[in-house]
Amino acid sequence: MANHNDHQSVRAEIDHRLMMTFSWTLDASGLPPMTVMRMMASALGAIYRQSANSHLAQQCPCGWQPVFQDIEALQSEMEMAARQRLADSLRDMPAVGRA
Numbered sequence: 001m002a003n004h005n006d007h008q009s010v011r012a013e014i015d016h017r018l019m020m021t022f023s024w025t026l027d028a029s030g031l032p033p034m035t036v037m038r039m040m041a042s043a044l045g046a047i048y049r050q051s052a053n054s055h056l057a058q059q060c061p062c063g064w065q066p067v068f069q070d071i072e073a074l075q076s077e078m079e080m081a082a083r084q085r086l087a088d089s090l091r092d093m094p095a096v097g098r099a
C-alpha cells in the first residue's frame with residue numbers, strides 16, 4: 001500500500017508532467033490557455049471513460065468498480081484544486097496601492 005509520501009511524490013510527478021504538456025501545447029499550438037485547458041479536461045474525462053468501460057467489461061485485480069459518483073468526485077476535485085490555488089495566488093500577491 002502506498003504511503004502518504006508516495007502519494008505526494010506521485011501527485012508532484014503528475015503535476016509536473018501535466019504542466020509540461022500544458023506549456024508545450026500553448027507554445028506549439030498558439031491556442032488560448034482556456035482552449036488548451038478544456039482539451040486537457042476533456043482528455044481526463046476520456047481516460048476515466050475508457051478505464052471505467054474496461055473495468056465494467058471485465059474483472060480487474062485492483063477491485064475498482066466504477067460508479068456514477070466517480071464523475072462528481074472528479075469534478076469537485078478539479079474545482080477545489082482550481083479555487084485553492086487561485087486563493088493562494090491572490091493571497092500571496094502583493095497589495096497594490098495603499099488603503
Ligand SMILES: [Zn+2]
Binds near residue numbers: 055060061
Ligand atoms: Zn483495475
